[in-house]
Amino acid sequence: MSTVSSSSRGCGTSFPSKTSSLPALNSPNFIRIGKNSQSDRLSSHRLSLVHENRKARGATVRMALVDERQSTGQNVAHPPPRILAYDLVQGDLVKWRWKEDKSVPDTPTAVLLHGILGSGKNWGTFARRLAHEFPTWQFLLVDLRCHGDSASLKKRGPHSVASTASDVLKLVGQLRLTPRVLVGHSFGGKVVLSMVEQAAKPLPRPVRAWVLDATPGKVRAGGDGEDHPRELISFLRQLPKVVSSKNEVYTALMEEGFSNDVAQWVVTNLRSTGPSSSTFSWAFDLDGIAELYQSYEDTNLWNFVENLPRGVHVNFLKAERSLHRWALEDLQRIHAAEELASEEGGGVEMHVLEDAGHWVHTDNPDGLFRILSSSFQVLRA
Numbered sequence: 119m120s121t122v123s124s125s126s127r128g129c130g131t132s133f134p135s136k137t138s139s140l141p142a143l144n145s146p147n148f149i150r151i152g153k154n155s156q157s158d159r160l161s162s163h164r165l166s167l168v169h170e171n172r173k174a175r176g177a178t179v180r181m182a183l184v185d186e187r188q189s190t191g192q193n194v195a196h197p198p199p200r201i202l203a204y205d206l207v208q209g210d211l212v213k214w215r216w217k218e219d220k221s222v223p224d225t226p227t228a229v230l231l232h233g234i235l236g237s238g239k240n241w242g243t244f245a246r247r248l249a250h251e252f253p254t255w256q257f258l259l260v261d262l263r264c265h266g267d268s269a270s271l272k273k274r275g276p277h278s279v280a281s282t283a284s285d286v287l288k289l290v291g292q293l294r295l296t297p298r299v300l301v302g303h304s305f306g307g308k309v310v311l312s313m314v315e316q317a318a319k320p321l322p323r324p325v326r327a328w329v330l331d332a333t334p335g336k337v338r339a340g341g342d343g344e345d346h347p348r349e350l351i352s353f354l355r356q357l358p359k360v361v362s363s364k365n366e367v368y369t370a371l372m373e374e375g376f377s378n379d380v381a382q383w384v385v386t387n388l389r390s391t392g393p394s395s396s397t398f399s400w401a402f403d404l405d406g407i408a409e410l411y412q413s414y415e416d417t418n419l420w421n422f423v424e425n426l427p428r429g430v431h432v433n434f435l436k437a438e439r440s441l442h443r444w445a446l447e448d449l450q451r452i453h454a455a456e457e458l459a460s461e462e463g464g465g466v467e468m469h470v471l472e473d474a475g476h477w478v479h480t481d482n483p484d485g486l487f488r489i490l491s492s493s494f495q496v497l498r499a
Contacts, residue, residue: 232265300313307332347411434452436449
């Protein structure tokens with residue numbers, strides 16, 4: 119099995135991952151969707167399959183996605199435009215299915231979304247663990263607009279929670295997936311809520327949404343001395359777009375008063391400007407990200423949460439030591455929505471993840487795994 123980098127925490131500010139003990143992973147399939155190149159004009163995506171153990175045994179690699187030439191029926195010389203960059207992590211029992219083959223059921227799919235200044239890779243280690251435990255499932259790890267490999271796609275504005283949700287809905291529609299579970303961390307949590315609010319298709323019913331350490335409404339920053347995403351984004355935008363060394367940026371961040379963890383993570387988002395170049399530029403679109411973060415603060419989805427359609431189950435998870443403070447009003451409204459939703463045939467639940475700060479999937483991955491697993495056990499294929 120190939121290794122997906124999960125070196126950052128993926129919401130607000132992101133940090134280096136902690137190493138967690140994982141079970142022996144004998145090979146959930148990993149499909150990396152790369153950028154189009156001159157040599158692969160005849161397909162809309164380049165699929166790089168790495169499956170070491172099965173290859174050694176001579177077993178067949180099974181893919182859940184079909185080549186766009188079969189799945190869309192379009193002329194291969196005019197592939198559909200790429201919507202977002204993404205990775206796909208599959209369990210061992212995922213079966214490859216032709217679009218026309220009705221004998222193989224749709225693969226149960228979960229979508230995992232990162233937060234501001236993160237990328238889909240933030241979920242790599244955790245997704246492989248889920249794929250090992252639930253081998254009939256596949257997990258779509260998305261680089262949201264202005265982030266990761268999607269930054270180069272130059273999405274048109276406005277850059278908002280709603281437009282980001284629309285991107286992901288278009289992506290799963292293009293891939294002909296029907297996600298049963300949606301998981302979003304912080305900014306990604308609001309995106310998940312907006313996805314369910316916007317579309318009946320391609321989301322099935324029931325659909326389970328997880329909002330990790332975010333509320334539907336006002337964003338409340340942490341206490342003094344903590345790293346604030348707005349301040350970090352503002353400072354990064356003041357730096358030159360091209361720098362001569364990563365250490366130069368690291369030093370500037372430390373001198374500005376950001377933590378060592380944040381400074382170390384930020385420089386991992388610098389990329390060489392060329393094969394033989396000694397200069398670096400950002401891997402994300404900072405102007406677009408600033409607009410996204412403003413939308414994250416401004417977007418209010420309480421009305422949707424308090425009036426859930428039938429078949430929608432929303433789970434809120436609060437980190438015990440969250441930097442982003444939950445007001446008593448937030449908790450009271452969620453508990454009230456729990457009671458109302460149960461009467462209307464929907465579902466709202468509140469969970470608390472012990473021994474974790476805002477970066478839930480790296481602070482306490484074991485606890486998060488236990489809580490999230492309930493969705494995959496209930497919907498086990």
